Amino acid sequence: MSTTTSSSSSSSPIPGDDTTTSTTENGKLTSSLDMLEKWIEHDDHSYHLNFLNPAQSNKIRVALVEWYRANRRKLPWRGDAGPYDGSTAGYAASASSSNGKGKKRKDEGKDIRSFFASSASSKKKTKTVSSSKSSKSSSDKQKNKKTVEVNQQLQNQEAREVTAYGIWVSEIMLQQTRVEAVIPYWLKWMNSFPTVQDLANATDEEVNSHWAGLGFYRRARYLHQGAKTVVNDENGVVPNTVEELMKVEGIGRYTASAVASIAYGVEVPVVDGNVCRVLSRLTGIANHIKAPVLKDDLGWALAKKIIDVKPIDKQTKESLGTPGEVNQALMELGATYCAPAGSGVDDNDPLKDFYVSTKLGIAIGNAAHSDDPSVRSRVESLVAASTERSKQCKLCDSGGVATAYYNMLERMTSDLSTNSKTKPETIYAISGHASLPIPPPKKSKREEVIAVAVISAQIDKEQCWLMMKRPSEGLLAGQWEFPSTCVWNSSEKAKKEKKGKDKKKAGSKPAAVQVPIIDPDVRSDALDSLLSDIFQASDKHSTDDINKRVQLKNEPIVHIFSHVSHTMWVEHKHVDEEVHNEIWRLNDREVGWLTESMMATVGITSGVRKVLSAVQK
Numbered sequence: 114m115s116t117t118t119s120s121s122s123s124s125s126p127i128p129g130d131d132t133t134t135s136t137t138e139n140g141k142l143t144s145s146l147d148m149l150e151k152w153i154e155h156d157d158h159s160y161h162l163n164f165l166n167p168a169q170s171n172k173i174r175v176a177l178v179e180w181y182r183a184n185r186r187k188l189p190w191r192g193d194a195g196p197y198d199g200s201t202a203g204y205a206a207s208a209s210s211s212n213g214k215g216k217k218r219k220d221e222g223k224d225i226r227s228f229f230a231s232s233a234s235s236k237k238k239t240k241t242v243s244s245s246k247s248s249k250s251s252s253d254k255q256k257n258k259k260t261v262e263v264n265q266q267l268q269n270q271e272a273r274e275v276t277a278y279g280i281w282v283s284e285i286m287l288q289q290t291r292v293e294a295v296i297p298y299w300l301k302w303m304n305s306f307p308t309v310q311d312l313a314n315a316t317d318e319e320v321n322s323h324w325a326g327l328g329f330y331r332r333a334r335y336l337h338q339g340a341k342t343v344v345n346d347e348n349g350v351v352p353n354t355v356e357e358l359m360k361v362e363g364i365g366r367y368t369a370s371a372v373a374s375i376a377y378g379v380e381v382p383v384v385d386g387n388v389c390r391v392l393s394r395l396t397g398i399a400n401h402i403k404a405p406v407l408k409d410d411l412g413w414a415l416a417k418k419i420i421d422v423k424p425i426d427k428q429t430k431e432s433l434g435t436p437g438e439v440n441q442a443l444m445e446l447g448a449t450y451c452a453p454a455g456s457g458v459d460d461n462d463p464l465k466d467f468y469v470s471t472k473l474g475i476a477i478g479n480a481a482h483s484d485d486p487s488v489r490s491r492v493e494s495l496v497a498a499s500t501e502r503s504k505q506c507k508l509c510d511s512g513g514v515a516t517a518y519y520n521m522l523e524r525m526t527s528d529l530s531t532n533s534k535t536k537p538e539t540i541y542a543i544s545g546h547a548s549l550p551i552p553p554p555k556k557s558k559r560e561e562v563i564a565v566a567v568i569s570a571q572i573d574k575e576q577c578w579l580m581m582k583r584p585s586e587g588l589l590a591g592q593w594e595f596p597s598t599c600v601w602n603s604s605e606k607a608k609k610e611k612k613g614k615d616k617k618k619a620g621s622k623p624a625a626v627q628v629p630i631i632d633p634d635v636r637s638d639a640l641d642s643l644l645s646d647i648f649q650a651s652d653k654h655s656t657d658d659i660n661k662r663v664q665l666k667n668e669p670i671v672h673i674f675s676h677v678s679h680t681m682w683v684e685h686k687h688v689d690e691e692v693h694n695e696i697w698r699l700n701d702r703e704v705g706w707l708t709e710s711m712m713a714t715v716g717i718t719s720g721v722r723k724v725l726s727a728v729q730k
């Protein structure tokens with residue numbers, strides 16, 4: 114990584130711009146300004162596709178494949194033996210701290226493998242620092258012990274065969290979950306269900322317990338159902354075309370394309386959020402990575418340009434890699450050197466010379482700091498006009514160019530004032546890279562206030578807990594939890610407000626949701642009613658004591674999922690009663706008394722674990 118040396122971007126040709134022939138300083142500035150003006154004024158998505166013309170895509174593919182072969186993460190589903198390469202999180206965090214802010218990244222100058230190793234050790238260091246501040250709880254110690262054990266197991270793993278089923282499982286697990294978290298789950302899963310047939314034969318409970326802790330439980334249900342379909346309809350053979358794969362439950366275009374290209378070598382692109390980021394930076398797309406036009410539509414056409422590359426001159430097919438290698442390289446690059454905090458000027462980044470983002474940053478920096486003030490004002494009037502143009506590029510957000518432009522300017526101004534060691538041109542390049550893609554529109558999380566009843570008793574003298582299985586659809590589908598009821602949620606509030614006359618201005622930020630403290634009597638009444646229904650549905654248990662619950666603490670337990678936050682007020686009651694090991698139903702939900710060992714077999718979610726450990730403290 115060379116943030117303190119001159120960025121090589123300034124001397125490399127601008128991709129897709131064959132007019133860059135001048136070598137004089139003035140000539141370079143003129144062509145850089147010309148390129149900037151073309152970006153601001155473009156009004157058709159073909160502008161972006163042109164950066165991936167066959168010659169340019171060929172170079173990009175060769176660079177990607179070379180990088181991937183030398184540096185790819187060692188992972189069990191890729192047929193590697195342990196130990197495995199894990200985190201990319203530290204990379205992004207440390208990269209951002211160097212970007213023009215004067216601090217050197219710890220991993221500066223290292224390749225990706227040593228980064229993975231160092232991120233693990235730097236995590237350990239952070240833990241030591243924090244543990245000296247606050248004494249570690251025994252559950253933290255237990256967790257660490259478990260982590261050490263898991264890591265030892267991972268060291269000793271033998272290489273496994275790469276199979277379409279193994280790739281399918283890994284891709285489903287990797288959706289919304291980091292690689293390092295997935296590795297032990299994938300290994301345990303493949304040990305218990307080594308084939309599609311084994312998975313199809315497993316019970317719902319077995320599947321749930323193997324998924325517990327990974328979140329987004331619908332994925333597990335679909336995977337299970339999908340395995341049954343493959344066994345019943347396809348003789349247990351995972352289909353080898355995108356079209357056929359997409360007929361299987363839980364397999365959408367992304368997973369189908371990943372399985373087809375990685376396991377069967379089918380020539381199709383794979384586009385996820387990380388790939389969208391790489392594409393935005395490679396071709397100057399001023400949009401956010403979840404924009405449907407990019408993620409679901411034209412992003413695929415752009416990535417296909419790299420997949421469709423044919424050998425030129427004496428190039429061997431081998432040097433262009435397989436579609437699986439190219440797709441994984443793009444995804445992996447987007448998770449590492451081209452993560453949100455990637456600089457775009459790192460010497461280890463294989464696409465460093467190809468990013469339009471860094472070139473735009475340099476052009477904007479040069480225009481803003483030109484001796485001739487009319488240059489900046491001309492650029493800014495073009496930017497202003499770009500937001501008013503009616504005919505827009507389909508790939509860019511309507512105000513995307515202006516957003517990216519002003520974010521670049523703001524970032525470089527701030528970095529120039531705090532970092533005198535880095536060359537201005539490098540700061541410009543990094544600012545350009547950091548500002549593409551643009552940030553997504555802000556969306557506030559849904560908030561729910563939940564009253565939770567933790568009722569404990571005994572089965573054969575062992576402590577047990579009254580639990581309910583969640584419905585088979587929706588959040589945490591099919592998972593066991595303590596009886597609970599939602600007493601307030603922000604979407605109801607939002608609906609009421611929508612009916613009112615104070616409509617929000619388009620594009621204005623959503624106001625932060627204030628979570629109210631619901632009257633304790635209201636919470637208790639709601640639980641009384643739920644528990645009364647539960648025990649009426651079972652003829653074996655009395656409800657006498659159940660209403661004498663005590664509130665656990667004076668504050669709620671907050672558990673945050675990706676898109677919803679649960680504020681849980683917990684009430685506890687231990688009944689001195691021997692209860693029965695049985696399951697009964699309340700409407701469409703199962704209810705029963707579960708011991709901790711029973712919980713371990715069905716698997717409980719991290720939210721439930723949080724409540725349980727609070728009660729046990």
Ligand code: ADE
Binds near residue numbers: 371375444445
């Ligand atoms: N992220 C999700 N799937 C991936 C894959 N197959 N390779 C690299 N990163 C990924």
